Amino acid sequence: MTNSAFKTAAVIVAAGRGTRAGAGLPKQWRSLAGQRVADHAITAFVTHPRIDHVLVVVHPDDTEHSASLTVPTVSGGATRDASVLAGLNALNDQGFSHVLIHDVARAGIDASTIDAVIDALQSGADGAAPALPVTDALWCGANGVVTGTQSRDGLFRAQTPQGFAFDAILAAHRAHPGNAADDVEVARAAGLDVTIVAGNERNLKITTPDDFARLEKHLQNDQRGPMDIRLGNGYDVHAFEDGDHVILCGIKIPHTKALKGHSDADVGMHAVTDAVYGAMAEGDIGRHFPPTESEWKDMDSAVFLKHAVNLAASKGFTISNVDCTLICERPKVGPHAAAMMARMGEIMGLATDRVSIKATTSEKLGFTGREEGIAAIATATLVKP
Ligand SMILES: Nc1ccn([C@@H]2O[C@H](COP(=O)(O)OP(=O)(O)OP(=O)(O)O)[C@@H](O)[C@H]2O)c(=O)n1
Numbered sequence: 001m002t003n004s005a006f007k008t009a010a011v012i013v014a015a016g017r018g019t020r021a022g023a024g025l026p027k028q029w030r031s032l033a034g035q036r037v038a039d040h041a042i043t044a045f046v047t048h049p050r051i052d053h054v055l056v057v058v059h060p061d062d063t064e065h066s067a068s069l070t071v072p073t074v075s076g077g078a079t080r081d082a083s084v085l086a087g088l089n090a091l092n093d094q095g096f097s098h099v100l101i102h103d104v105a106r107a108g109i110d111a112s113t114i115d116a117v118i119d120a121l122q123s124g125a126d127g128a129a130p131a132l133p134v135t136d137a138l139w140c141g142a143n144g145v146v147t148g149t150q151s152r153d154g155l156f157r158a159q160t161p162q163g164f165a166f167d168a169i170l171a172a173h174r175a176h177p178g179n180a181a182d183d184v185e186v187a188r189a190a191g192l193d194v195t196i197v198a199g200n201e202r203n204l205k206i207t208t209p210d211d212f213a214r215l216e217k218h219l220q221n222d223q224r225g226p227m228d229i230r231l232g233n234g235y236d237v238h239a240f241e242d243g244d245h246v247i248l249c250g251i252k253i254p255h256t257k258a259l260k261g262h263s264d265a266d267v268g269m270h271a272v273t274d275a276v277y278g279a280m281a282e283g284d285i286g287r288h289f290p291p292t293e294s295e296w297k298d299m300d301s302a303v304f305l306k307h308a309v310n311l312a313a314s315k316g317f318t319i320s321n322v323d324c325t326l327i328c329e330r331p332k333v334g335p336h337a338a339a340m341m342a343r344m345g346e347i348m349g350l351a352t353d354r355v356s357i358k359a360t361t362s363e364k365l366g367f368t369g370r371e372e373g374i375a376a377i378a379t380a381t382l383v384k385p
């Protein structure tokens with residue numbers, strides 16, 4: 001069959017009462033991730049480029065809800081079979097070569113599953129439907145006790161949309177006595193072969209109250225998009241002045257000079273703090289703690305780093321790692337590096353294998369080589385899942 005002769009309708013059955021989903025509004029009219037269950041399912045077909053027409057089968061008592069649908073509707077019957085047949089009868093003689101029959105309750109239906117069914121039909125299959133292989137062990141049971149086991153070999157969990165040549169499935173439904181589990185059963189009773197295509201876990205059928213949350217989780221995961229990964233860098237310099245110790249990455253180290261600064265002049269911690277701010281495009285320490293404000297005089301720089309870490313957490317970021325290089329001839333950093341990593345990890349709530357503190361000299365070149373001060377450079381990685 002050429003593509004021009006291939007004209008596909010979708011029948012979405014939505015006339016059930018949803019009794020297993022709990023009391024109240026039938027499940028198809030309840031809200032899920034910002035829109036009604038029915039709207040999720042219908043939109044997937046209406047927006048699909050290979051679906052030419054969408055018909056929704058609704059319950060006559062639901063006009064208050066179905067009136068706002070933007071696709072044609074017909075009234076369903078007392079059973080799923082009867083509702084499907086009502087939909088097929090309504091589309092008869094309208095030139096559709098094929099039809100996809102879908103449960104409105106499978107609101108997570110995605111375009112690629114619809115494509116897989118249509119691909120199989122275009123390859124010449126009488127019928128095609130998505131399914132997932134059974135992966136759990138299967139038991140028989142009675143009165144809360146296992147009475148036997150059942151092989152799962154060759155067993156599948158059937159999904160919709162189930163697609164068929166239009167005239168063949170209409171004739172099959174008209175001839176069927178009723179009470180079929182699905183349209184594949186009806187088709188097979190009429191001698192049609194049905195191809196299995198890959199199903200999808202998010203194409204679950206909302207049946208019980210828990211299924212709303214399960215499907216919502218799938219939809220949210222899909223909407224979440226790629227992980228947000230940010231890198232920030234920080235650079236700081238402090239000059240030496242008279243004194244007997246320096247504070248580097250939170251550790252007091254005896255030295256022949258001190259570092260000059262408004263706060264405790266912890267050049268390493270400042271570089272890391274600026275890297276965290278930088279990853280969020282949140283400026284630097286000076287923006288959050290202006291040196292013109294006396295309250296930050298001689299301040300423990302842990303206050304600045306904690307502020308940056310808390311700001312990251314409030315924006316949903318986790319700090320994945322930080323790496324800081326101290327640039328100085330003296331004091332020697334190596335003997336203190338482990339204590340520095342432990343202290344920085346403690347402040348940031350990070351394991352020590354995510355905090356790297358290392359040092360280099362500048363081979364006696366420049367201001368660090370002349371021991372006029374210490375420089376530090378840092379990188380931070382922030383991740384939002
Ligand atoms: N008389 C019926 C019965 C069911 N369906 C539709 O068939 C699909 C699968 O049925 P099911 O999940 O069993 O839905 P309900 O019949 O609504 O649920 P319940 O059995 O819990 O009442 C649903 O999209 C449902 O709306 C239908 O159109 N007409």
Ligand SMILES: C[C@](O)(CO)[C@H](O)COP(=O)(O)O
Nearest residue numbers: 080103158159160181182205
């Ligand atoms: C059609 C179906 O969704 C395929 O898995 C399923 O058979 C419908 O079953 P229900 O008993 O009407 O929920």
